Structure formats: C-alpha cells, structure tokens
Amino acid sequence: MGQTLSIGDLARATGVKATTIRWYEAEGLLPAPARTEGGHRAYGEAHLGRLGFIRHARELGFPMPAIRELLDLASHPERDCATAHGVATAQIAAIDAKLRRLQALRGELARVAEACGGGRAGECLILEVLADHQHGHCTDPLHAEAGREGV
Amino acid sequence: MGQTLSIGDLARATGVKATTIRWYEAEGLLPAPARTEGGHRAYGEAHLGRLGFIRHARELGFPMPAIRELLDLASHPERDCATAHGVATAQIAAIDAKLRRLQALRGELARVAEACGGGRAGECLILEVLADHQHGHCTDPLHAEAGREGV
DNA sequence: ATGGGACCTCTAGCGACTGGAGGTTCAAGC
DNA sequence: GCTTGAACCTCCAGTCGCTAGAGGTCCCAT
Incomplete structure (x- = not known):
C-alpha cells in the first residue's frame, strides 16, 4: 500500500495528458506532489481522486473558476452544498444559452x-447574403446575450 | 463623393470595434487603407462592404480560414460557387456536432x-458524482468527436 | 554499461480578439 | 489663432485551457 504513481501512471489512469497535469499543478488545481530523488513527481491516491474530479467537471463543461469552487467545497464536507x-444550475443556464444561439x-x-x-461565384446567393450589409449591425438580444464565444 | 471614413465611422457603421478592425488589417483580412497626413486610417466604401461581409460571416460562426476563403471567392466572380x-455545409455540420454534444x-x-x-457538502450528490472516478476515462464517440472546444 | 523511453523545466503558440499605456492628431468652440 | 478633449496612433500583454517543442536528465530493463 501507499506506493506512488508517476505522472504517466496518472495520465493513463485518468485520460488527462501529462502536460495538462503539470499545468493543473502550476495553476494550483492539483497540489504539488512529492518528488523522487531525481525530481520526478510521485503521486498518491488522493491526487488520483482529485484529478478524476477535475476531469469529470471539465467533461461537463464547467469553467475553471467553477471547478475551483467545487473542489474547495468538496474538501470542506461541513459546508452547505x-x-x-x-x-x-449556472452551468446549465450557460449551456442553454449556447444551445439557443x-x-x-x-x-x-x-x-x-x-x-x-x-453556378458562378458572381451570382452566388451565399456570397450575396454575406455581402449585404444593409441590415445594419445586429442588436437583437439573442446575439448580444452570447457574444463572441467561439461558436 | 468618395469622402473617406475614419476607423470610428467604420466601427459605428458595422458594429465592429476599432481595435478589431485594426486587428483584421494586421491579419490581412481587410486591406490597409490610405492614411491622412497625420497617420489616421482613411477608409472608402469598399472597406465598408468588405468589413460588413466579414462581420456577417463571423455572426454565422464561420471560422477565420473559412472567411478568408469566402472573401477570396467573393472577389473572383468568375469562379465556381x-x-x-x-x-x-461544413459549417452546418460543425454546428450540428456542437449541438449534439x-x-x-x-x-x-x-x-x-x-x-x-x-444539505451538507459531505453528502452532496453533485460532488459525489464528480468525485467518482470509477467510470474510468471516457472513450465514447460523442465526447471524442467534439473534443475540448470551449463548450 | 547502455539504450531508449519517460520524465524534467521553460517558453511559445493556438483563435479571435480585448484592454491598457503612452503618445499624437483632429475638429469644434471661443 | 488657440485650446481642449475626443478620437486616433503603435506596441504589448492578457484572455481560456491547454498543447507542442527544445534541450536536457532520470529510470529501468537488458
């Protein structure tokens, strides 16, 4: 019991790349693990759990600040959930907004x-629609709400 | 006729911020305009049209390379549309994939x-679901297809 | 002892902008 | 003609969540 895991072990176990794990550490999401004499990272079970938590939350689309909040909460069981x-619910609302857009x-x-x-590009309606700027710029709430978000 | 427009005029007319217009120019999407003696940008109608085109395409979610392609096409009317x-259609397919995900x-x-x-965080099922890494890492095609795309 | 794969740090880059610092120019009002 | 202040200029850094590469070190099996 208590044997340590290399960063590669952790990567294989969770499906999170080693570079990403190091990045999580740099960002303070994952505590810095012990090191071997040669300087390699040596993780324990707690790290595995925490990284799994992060990965699940990312899969569900939670943004980083939300994940920090959830991690904080998870490590203080006496608090209110x-x-x-x-x-x-905020995340669901964000997803709904993106879906509508x-x-x-x-x-x-x-x-x-x-x-x-x-036919020829000169008569292409796709290009015509795009070129038609008579519509003026868009002010309807559907567009305003979502902004530019890498759709 | 032929009076020129400042970058601010262009911004107001199209709804694209001045900084973004300069950025488009740096990226080669918008040709560099004439300058006043003092160095301010002086645009013409052609710039207005082209910028409107870009904005429409962005609103429809086209990625930058696609917009370059469309702009190129729009300036060569003899080509095939x-x-x-x-x-x-590629853009529609991309949107469909995102919608499904x-x-x-x-x-x-x-x-x-x-x-x-x-209740208390210690019994919160949300946190439990996230912490449960027994599922192993995700390999189902729905997730693989879209990858991490700022959902 | 050696080979090669896994690991280390550090830096830069992605897309599509956005914001700020620090300085110059323009146009309107007096 | 002069003053003000808004708009403009360039350059640089930051956003988000990683990812990739350079250049080097370590670990372990043979």
Missing part, C-alpha cells in the same frame, strides 16, 4: 446555404 | 443537479 447547486445560427445558415443553386 | 456551398452535456448535467436534495 447549496453552492454546488448554484454552480451546476447555436440553433438560431443553424437555422439561418441552412436557409442561406439552401438559397444558392450553384 | 461550389466552394461557398462546401464552406457553408451540448445537448448530451445538458442532459447529464440536469440529471446530476437534480440528484442532490441539499
């Missing part, structure tokens, strides 16, 4: 793509 | 959030 609820985009894009029947 | 079709996330997250009835 209302915080966790709040973080989770993406669905709107998809609809408009499909309409645009359907419009053009092929 | 099949390229534009291809770019648009987001919908899956939303479902799982809602399930997780609903599970916990409140």
Whole structure:
C-alpha cells in the first residue's frame, strides 16, 4: 500500500495528458506532489481522486473558476452544498444559452446555404447574403446575450 | 463623393470595434487603407462592404480560414460557387456536432443537479458524482468527436 | 554499461480578439 | 489663432485551457 504513481501512471489512469497535469499543478488545481530523488513527481491516491474530479467537471463543461469552487467545497464536507447547486444550475443556464444561439445560427445558415443553386461565384446567393450589409449591425438580444464565444 | 471614413465611422457603421478592425488589417483580412497626413486610417466604401461581409460571416460562426476563403471567392466572380456551398455545409455540420454534444452535456448535467436534495457538502450528490472516478476515462464517440472546444 | 523511453523545466503558440499605456492628431468652440 | 478633449496612433500583454517543442536528465530493463 501507499506506493506512488508517476505522472504517466496518472495520465493513463485518468485520460488527462501529462502536460495538462503539470499545468493543473502550476495553476494550483492539483497540489504539488512529492518528488523522487531525481525530481520526478510521485503521486498518491488522493491526487488520483482529485484529478478524476477535475476531469469529470471539465467533461461537463464547467469553467475553471467553477471547478475551483467545487473542489474547495468538496474538501470542506461541513459546508452547505447549496453552492454546488448554484454552480451546476449556472452551468446549465450557460449551456442553454449556447444551445439557443447555436440553433438560431443553424437555422439561418441552412436557409442561406439552401438559397444558392450553384453556378458562378458572381451570382452566388451565399456570397450575396454575406455581402449585404444593409441590415445594419445586429442588436437583437439573442446575439448580444452570447457574444463572441467561439461558436 | 468618395469622402473617406475614419476607423470610428467604420466601427459605428458595422458594429465592429476599432481595435478589431485594426486587428483584421494586421491579419490581412481587410486591406490597409490610405492614411491622412497625420497617420489616421482613411477608409472608402469598399472597406465598408468588405468589413460588413466579414462581420456577417463571423455572426454565422464561420471560422477565420473559412472567411478568408469566402472573401477570396467573393472577389473572383468568375469562379465556381461550389466552394461557398462546401464552406457553408461544413459549417452546418460543425454546428450540428456542437449541438449534439451540448445537448448530451445538458442532459447529464440536469440529471446530476437534480440528484442532490441539499444539505451538507459531505453528502452532496453533485460532488459525489464528480468525485467518482470509477467510470474510468471516457472513450465514447460523442465526447471524442467534439473534443475540448470551449463548450 | 547502455539504450531508449519517460520524465524534467521553460517558453511559445493556438483563435479571435480585448484592454491598457503612452503618445499624437483632429475638429469644434471661443 | 488657440485650446481642449475626443478620437486616433503603435506596441504589448492578457484572455481560456491547454498543447507542442527544445534541450536536457532520470529510470529501468537488458
């Protein structure tokens, strides 16, 4: 019992790349582990658990600050879990906003793509729609709400 | 006719910030305009049109390389617009992939959030689900397909 | 003893901007 | 003509969540 894990072991066990694990450490998400005489990182079970936690939360799309909050909460069992609820609901709301925006985009894009029947670029309706700036700039709340977020 | 527009005029007309316009110029998306004696940028109608084009394409979520391609196409009317079709359909496919992933996330997250009835963090089911790394790391295609994309 | 894979640190880069510092120019009002 | 102050200029750093590479060291099996 209590034998240590290399960073590679941890990477294989969790599916998080070694470089990313080191980055988590630098960011303070994962505590710095013990080192071997030669300077290699030597992890224990607690690290494995914590890294798994981080990975799950990332998979669910939680942003880094939210993950910090959840980790903090997880290590203080006497606190109220209302915080966790709040973080989770905020994340759901964020996802819903992105879904609405993406669905709107998809609809408009499909309409645009359907419009053009092929031929020379000079008559392409896709290009025409894009070039038409008569619409003025967009102020509708759907776009404003999500902003530019790497859609 | 032919009076020039300042970068601020262009920004107001298109809704693209002045800093972003300068950045587009540095990236080669927008040709460098004439300058006043004092060095201020002096744009013409062509710039306005091109910037509007870029903005529309960004609003529809096209990535930068796709926009370059579309701009290139738009300035060569004799070419085949099949390229534009291809770019648009690829963009729709990308959006669909993101939608599927987001919908899956939303479902799982809602399930997780609903599970916990409140109380102390030590018994919080949200935290428990996140901490449970017994699932091993995720290899299902839905997650693999989209990767980490700022969801 | 040696080979080669895993590990180390440090730095830079991704996409698509955004913000700030520190300085110059323009246009309107007096 | 002069003053003000808003708008403009360039350059650099930061955003988010990693990822990749250079250049070197360590560990372990043969």
